[in-house]
Amino acid sequence: MIMKELEIKDRTPGLVQQLLRVWEKSVRETHLFLSDAEIKKIKEYVPDALTAVPILIVETDPAGDPVAFMGIDGHKLEMLFISPEKRGRGLDRKLLEYGLEKFGVNELVVNEQNPQARGFYEHMGFAVRERSELDEQGNSYPILFMERG
Numbered sequence: 001m002i003m004k005e006l007e008i009k010d011r012t013p014g015l016v017q018q019l020l021r022v023w024e025k026s027v028r029e030t031h032l033f034l035s036d037a038e039i040k041k042i043k044e045y046v047p048d049a050l051t052a053v054p055i056l057i058v059e060t061d062p063a064g065d066p067v068a069f070m071g072i073d074g075h076k077l078e079m080l081f082i083s084p085e086k087r088g089r090g091l092d093r094k095l096l097e098y099g100l101e102k103f104g105v106n107e108l109v110v111n112e113q114n115p116q117a118r119g120f121y122e123h124m125g126f127a128v129r130e131r132s133e134l135d136e137q138g139n140s141y142p143i144l145f146m147e148r149g
Contacts, residue, residue, distance in 0.1 A: 077108035112142040
């Protein structure tokens with residue numbers, strides 16, 4: 001596996017489509033509270049997020065295909081998605097530890113209805129600071145604001 005930090009200028013339409021596939025497979029595996037229609041609606045905004053996030057780190061397989069990625073803005077983890085077939089192999093830990101060490105990541109937001117993610121972040125030293133009944137788009141999916149001390 002190879003981890004690469006990608007400049008905004010290096011985020012080609014083809015790469016964004018590959019990352020979008022990773023995102024969708026990951027969301028369908030872990031965000032069981034979302035309907036198919038909701039996933040399709042959210043999917044429309046993901047390419048913009050992928051091209052706009054200041055720091056994008058992509059993990060690729062030996063063939064060069066993306067299998068995981070993480071986005072960071074300032075000290076905030078904005079996104080972390082792993083292909084379902086690569087889960088359980090420590091990629092989430094590898095990416096997050098890189099973000100912690102290189103960029104000082106100390107805050108993130110996670111869906112309350114995604115207990116595996118919450119548990120992972122707690123294991124990595126994050127604690128819930130605040131809870132909101134609505135997500136950042138105003139939908140009624142409770143989110144947890146977490147920070148690392």
